[in-house]
Amino acid sequence: MSKPPTQPPEINTVVAAVLAERAHLPGALLPVLHGVQDALGYIPPETVPEIARALNLSRAEVHGVITYYHHFREKPAGRNVLQVCRAESCRATGAESLLAQARARLGCDGAQHLSADGGHSVEPVYCLGLCASSPAVVLNGQLHARMTPQRLNALLDKTSSA
Amino acid sequence: MNAIKVFVSGDSAAVAVGADEVVAAIVAHCAARGLAVELVRNSSRGMFWLEPLVEVATAVGRIGYGPVAADDVPAMVDSGLLQGDGHPRCVGLVEELPYLKRQQRLTFSRMGITEPLSLSDYESHGGWTGLGAALTMQSDSIWQQVLDSGLRGRGGAAFPAGIKWRTVAQAQSEQKYVVCNADEGDSGTYADRMVLEGDPYLLIEGMTIAALAAGATQGFVYIRSEYPLAFKVFGEAIRIARKAGFIGPDILGSGKPFELEARLGAGSYVCGEETAMLESLEGKRGIVRAKPPLPALAGLFGKPTVINNVLTFAAVPLILQRGADFYKNHGVGRSTGTLAFQLAGNIKQGGLVELAFGVTLRELVFDFGGGTASGRPVKAIQVGGPLGSYLPESQWDVPLDYEAYATIGAVLGHGGIVAHDETADLAGLARYAMEFCALESCGKCTPCRIGSTRGVEVIDRIVMNRDRLPQVALLRDLCDTMVNGSLCAMGSMTPLPVLSALNHFPEDFGLLPEA
Missing domain, CATH: 3.40.50.11540 (NADH-ubiquinone oxidoreductase 51kDa subunit)
Structure with missing residues (x-):
């Protein structure tokens, strides 16, 4: 089997550190993938062989897990990540129009999550547990509930100018 | 003078509506005036419509103010927040609020009172x-x-x-x-x-x-x-x-x-x-x-x-x-104890209501919830999450217990109650239930994996009036296959929201109520 392509050192270092910390856990794959994504923002496909080797799994198994779960990314997200809840409670309070508003404003075409300028990812999310204060969004990890079109615009004004 | 204890929740749902900013404003404003406060980040009472809820310890108990915005804080402190004095945002003694007082808090007895990690x-x-x-x-x-x-x-x-x-x-x-x-x-x-x-x-x-x-x-x-x-x-x-x-x-x-x-x-x-x-x-x-x-x-x-x-x-x-x-000794029949009902969706007073089984939806959504946030009439209430039925007004007086709900083809699930006002499109919500199933299906069994995608298509055809009546029959047949042929609740219960929407709100699908 050929050797995997050489990776930039920082990715190698991150993967080695995460594996050293978590590879011994029972059922370690999800904790390992979380560790890599937390550090790098995504799980580069070139890390799959090393993760598979360390956990005694096939590359197909690791790839299968990464692509099965919505949370894991194979590519970097935009500089800013906006997640809009689409589940029933938020739909009852205007979530769909908030999502459409954000996509239109940032220029997300078709099924694309990435905005035209690459500055924002706009993604659906299914329940943030803020259902008593719907609708809810997450912008760069910060929760915002009782969202309105005006407040969403104000939030995006800040990230768009940053 | 001893520091006055002020409580602001650190719960996600409080933070999401500005609790951290309120805390920063209280700390900064009190420091600027030389007022000694001890700020505690407690859990949430679960009265989320009042969050951010600021509670002040007084000789008679905790006095609450809510919902508080960071901008409100200077005026509130000046008008006597730390003494528990009146302000338009003051709700009085928190534990005397009917929303809390009428509950039977067993599991959630400490909620809003204690510091989570203490x-x-x-x-x-x-x-x-x-x-x-x-x-x-x-x-x-x-x-x-x-x-x-x-x-x-x-x-x-x-x-x-x-x-x-x-x-x-x-x-x-x-x-x-x-x-x-x-x-x-x-x-x-x-x-x-x-x-x-x-x-x-x-x-x-x-x-x-x-x-x-x-x-x-x-x-x-x-x-x-x-x-x-x-x-x-x-x-x-x-x-x-x-x-x-x-x-x-x-x-x-x-x-x-x-x-x-x-x-x-x-x-x-x-x-x-x-x-x-x-x-x-x-x-x-x-x-x-x-x-x-x-x-x-x-x-x-x-x-x-x-x-x-x-x-x-x-x-x-x-x-x-x-x-x-x-x-x-709490509850009814074989549904013993309490259930944490969670009021959500288009609701004026959303929050957690822990009560013994047997309360009705009408009591929860109207007496506790205060009706819709939009002020429009309630049209449908979904109970039990995305795999739960949409209930029309005729079913809002059925007691919430496992057996009574089973007899009307509904489930309590995890106690989630989502209100929808009259603008809701139940055909759209039924379509969403199928879409969600297609998105989240693990793919192991065919009725769930394929049936959910076909379900979206069939509902689209019904709404667009392409062979409407035969498509309705097809949808019912498909749901029957999903109910009886799926490996787990994902596929077997997705038909609950779909068929309850179709049965109780046929006009949203372009059907006559009799159809």
């Missing part, structure tokens, strides 16, 4: 007494207590917890596990999140009691990745509880070990199904397993495993503390 708060409010009682008992008397209490699983399936615990206890194995399903993915629910963030030791205590009953030495809590704060707080609670000896190699000097670990999900709804969750915990794709074997006999890593929801474990310490009869 061991001394937990102990001084009755914490660890259930575990203390369990440590004096034989394992079979522990599960017998839980069995006698009539406690049924709060995750949705409502299986008697005591029977599950007994099965694991009687299984022969050198290794057994206790797993908490904290993958609370149902829209309209947040009670698990409140426990994880707001009263984490309660869950640790309940799981430790389960471990003693079943003879397990290792536990896992599977928390969804959409709840990062819950994961962080709960992980910290495990560390503190272990250091203090409540869990670890020697539970409170009893010689019995119990180790606990929190694991993070990764955004898969179907991992709330217990066998898919086990697969995920084992580091695999969250694919549903065929049953049997029951997880109680061959669960995590093939070993006997107690699996319960957060609220099931959280109900246990009280049962051990006060006895099975105390718990059983």
Whole structure:
């Protein structure tokens, strides 16, 4: 089997550190993938062989897990990540129009999550547990509930100018 | 002068509406005026329409102000916030508010009162007494207590917890596990999140009691990745509880070990199904397993495993503390104890209402919830999450208990109640139920994997009036296949919201009410 392509050192270092910390856990794959994504923002496909080797799994198994779960990314997200809840409670309070508003404003075409300028990812999310204060969004990890079109615009004004 | 105690919740739902900014404003404004305050970040009362709720300790009790915005703070302090004096935002003594006073808070008795990670708060409010009682008992008397209490699983399936615990206890194995399903993915629910963030030791205590009953030495809590704060707080609670000896190699000097670990999900709804969750915990794709074997006999890593929801474990310490009869005396028939109803969606006063079974939807949505947030009439109420039925007004007086709901083809699920006003399009919501099933299906069984996609298409054709009546017949046939042919609740219960929408709101599908 050929050797995997050489990776930039920082990715190698991150993967080695995460594996050293978590590879011994029972059922370690999800904790390992979380560790890599937390550090790098995504799980580069070139890390799959090393993760598979360390956990005694096939590359197909690791790839299968990464692509099965919505949370894991194979590519970097935009500089800013906006997640809009689409589940029933938020739909009852205007979530769909908030999502459409954000996509239109940032220029997300078709099924694309990435905005035209690459500055924002706009993604659906299914329940943030803020259902008593719907609708809810997450912008760069910060929760915002009782969202309105005006407040969403104000939030995006800040990230768009940053 | 002593510092005045001011309480502001650190719950995600309080933070999401500006609690951190309110805290910063209080601290800055009081410092500028030389006023001494001690700011406590407690859990949330669950009255989310009042968040950010600021409570001030006074001689007569905690006086509340809410909802408070950071901009309100200077004027509030000037008009006597710290003395508990009046202000337009003042709601008076918090515990006298009818919303709280009319509840029967058993599981959520500490909610909004204690500091989540304070061991001394937990102990001084009755914490660890259930575990203390369990440590004096034989394992079979522990599960017998839980069995006698009539406690049924709060995750949705409502299986008697005591029977599950007994099965694991009687299984022969050198290794057994206790797993908490904290993958609370149902829209309209947040009670698990409140426990994880707001009263984490309660869950640790309940799981430790389960471990003693079943003879397990290792536990896992599977928390969804959409709840990062819950994961962080709960992980910290495990560390503190272990250091203090409540869990670890020697539970409170009893010689019995119990180790606990929190694991993070990764955004898969179907991992709330217990066998898919086990697969995920084992580091695999969250694919549903065929049953049997029951997880109680061959669960995590093939070993006997107690699996319960957060609220099931959280109900246990009280049962051990006060006895099975105390718990059983709440509720109706075979639905014993209390349920944490969670008011959500288009609702004026959304929040957590813990009551004995038997209350009606009308009481919850109107007496507690105050109707819709939009002020428009309520059209439909979905009970039990994305796999629960949409109920029309004619069914709002049915008592909320497992059996009564089964007779009308509905489920209580995890207690989520989502109100929709008259602008709601039930055909659109039925389509969304199928779309969500297609998105979240694990793909193992055909009725769920393919049926959900076909369901979206059929509903689209009904709405567009292409062969409408034959397509309605096809949709019913498809739902029948999904109900009877799916491996788990994802596929077999998606027809509940779809068919209830079709049956009760046919006009939204372009059908005459008689059709």
